[in-house]
Amino acid sequence: MTRFSSSVAELRSSEIRDLMSLATSPDMISFAGGMPGNELFPLxxxxxxxxxxxxxxxQVALQYGPTTGLPTLLESLSEWLEKKGLPVKSNKLIITTGSLQAINILAKAFLDPGDSVLVETPSFIGALSAFRSYQANLVTVPLNGDGMDIKLLKDRINSSSVKPKFLYYSPNFHNPAGIVYSEEVKKEMIDVLRNQEIPIIEDDVYSDLYFFEEDRPKMKLIKSMDPEGIDVCFTGxxxxxxxxGLRLGWMLVPDNIYQKCExxxxxxxxxxxxxxxxxxxxFIREGHIDAYISEVREEYKKRGLAMIDTLEKCLPESVSFEKPRGGFYTWLQLPEGCDATDVLKKSIEKGVVFVTGKTFDPDGIKNDHIRVSFCNTDVETIKKGVPVIAEAIRVIMNLA
Amino acid sequence: MTRFSSSVAELRSSEIRDLMSLATSPDMISFAGGMPGNELFPLxxxxxxxxxxxxxxxQVALQYGPTTGLPTLLESLSEWLEKKGLPVKSNKLIITTGSLQAINILAKAFLDPGDSVLVETPSFIGALSAFRSYQANLVTVPLNGDGMDIKLLKDRINSSSVKPKFLYYSPNFHNPAGIVYSEEVKKEMIDVLRNQEIPIIEDDVYSDLYFFEEDRPKMKLIKSMDPEGIDVCFTGxxxxxxxxGLRLGWMLVPDNIYQKCExxxxxxxxxxxxxxxxxxxxFIREGHIDAYISEVREEYKKRGLAMIDTLEKCLPESVSFEKPRGGFYTWLQLPEGCDATDVLKKSIEKGVVFVTGKTFDPDGIKNDHIRVSFCNTDVETIKKGVPVIAEAIRVIMNLA
Structure with missing residues (x-):
């Protein structure tokens, strides 16, 4: 008998993982992954x-570097982040092995077994896994179209016998919900959390991929607002x-948190x-990054708009969704009584795969949504694959 | 007040880290690091x-890959490890972000706060940090010239009220002690641990860098012996x-452990x-790896032999050391009453840096050794730098 730690018991294999082999098979149309389009990389x-x-x-590329990152990248990245309005001078930057590692390190810095954390429902599966691996108690705050439900956020904080250790949230083009937080909701979050000793982990990996210039003002990060009385840990x-495949992310955090995370x-x-x-x-120093982002932003916009258009044309009326305005994902609310796993099985039979809602539910139960990503499929494939999902919903709901 | 987790309190900044900025300054001669020579990389x-x-x-290079590793590398690496006698068919391989990550993941798989682990003293600082980060109780087994002290290993196991969760050890060209385990000691370890539900983490990153062909038979890994009744987790x-700088390591482990680690x-x-x-x-598939290893092995041998030669010529008689037969390190036992940190300070004044013994002591106290590495300094620099250390010891001991 192998004697594993109790934290390992909290970890579970997800449906999405079991599907990934299907999702990458060449005969399948995959709306499952959150990976950039292969053909879009700046080779x-x-x-x-x-x-x-x-x-x-x-030689530097093959040698060990400092734990917090190569000085030259710390410098160029700082400058790039500063231009975006992030307070790099009053905070410290750490280069991490992907932003999931940044989230994982922060979780380790804050969490003892049994501690509570505030998370959105739905939420990013990678972060949920990291928090589960430290035996956190996930306290959920539902998402509306403009961000987390503030009334429920207050309720959760007030009704907890022990104070949550932090709040984890994702402001822009949410994975999986696709929404953008309004400025108002972010300001209310600040009001609720100020002087509460509840840091915010603000996870922002999609905000460069907006479709509409006019959305930019409202996408301002809480980290950029630099609110008094809250430790904001920004990850990107x-x-x-x-x-x-480079496995590079970062965290921008106050100095005392930086020391622990290092x-x-x-x-x-x-x-x-x-x-x-x-x-x-x-890539940053030679000025490629902004040009490249503009380029892929246009392509993801084409895909996102094709996704909206195709969904509107072929979905049954009883399915609703928030139209994405950037990022990688659409999040469909299924008709009452329609289970996402049933739809998925039916779709797979016809060669189309996506991810079921319960994957993103911190409680692992609620299964009335599906996440359909448009990042790694071209417009033609979107037009071909989406009707298969619509048809699967019709069959399950006897709408055919 | 930021409310950090209790596990973070166990972590401490080490002397070695505070010295690394000195160690990489161009005016310093550094015997401190465990990094390969910059000029030896196969550029x-x-x-x-x-x-x-x-x-x-x-595209594959820039895209996400499977958690356990790219299938093509898993295949080529398996074949390479199999040729070395490792039981790849009856175990599972995971590619990790360096072998420290492999050790960290295994620690997480096995350890709850307060659990005991058996470690050598002295031991690899990275592994000790990982175990401390899971709030492990480090139970030390002293090293002799041919491996860990078996009598004390038995004592530690028998006198523990709770069984240790695993044993961590490093068989060949030990960091920092430089020793190679004898076959006898490894067989006795197997006898002691069989059917005890105490897995072994066997950390072997230096064994390709032997100086003498004749040592190879005795360097056989416990993993290669494939003993019944012990879970052996091999890391490389x-x-x-x-x-x-590639940040790539691996673990080869039984299937049930693989599932958790994934x-x-x-x-x-x-x-x-x-x-x-x-x-x-x-690098493996095109047949470069064995040729490259032969090449650097010769260079490290030159450096190691120059280190032995220079030490023998200039050290006071009261300093003793095991002559390295491979790897990166010499481990000097200082005369009684001579503190490693005093020697270090004196050496730094004259432009030479190395690492003090207490860094590698699981209890962080014992400071009667110094680790002098010969991996990242050429022969000329070794001849120039080692006398500075010898002189520092003389000054501290009033032997001048």
């Missing part, structure tokens, strides 16, 4: 970067704006991949 | 690999045989860097 620019490295830079990533990272993987850091640094 | 081969990738391979790394890794960083995995896979 030529990265080739040029790799071929332009001098001997010393190549190169995964959606350069390539997830020690934790030292005990996890010593440092993030240097080879990736050298590439990402040059 | 040309990696350039060729990067330039030979087809479009699809480049590309860091010393290709480049630590879930843990999913919650830590989702997958290891794909770009590094593509490079490492080609």
């Amino acid at each position: 030529n620019k990265i080739d040029k970067i790799l071929n332009s490295l001098c001997e010393k830079e190549k 990533s190169f995964s959606k704006i350069l390539g997830p 020690l934790i990272k030292q005990s996890i993987d010593a440092c993030s991949p240097s080879i990736s850091q050298v590439v990402a640094d040059k | 040309n081969k990696i350039d060729k690999i990067l330039n030979s990738l087809c479009e699809k391979e480049k 790394s590309f860091s010393k045989i290709l480049g630590p 879930l843990i890794k999913q919650s830590i960083d989702a997958c290891s860097p794909s770009i590094s995995q593509v490079v490492a896979d080609k």
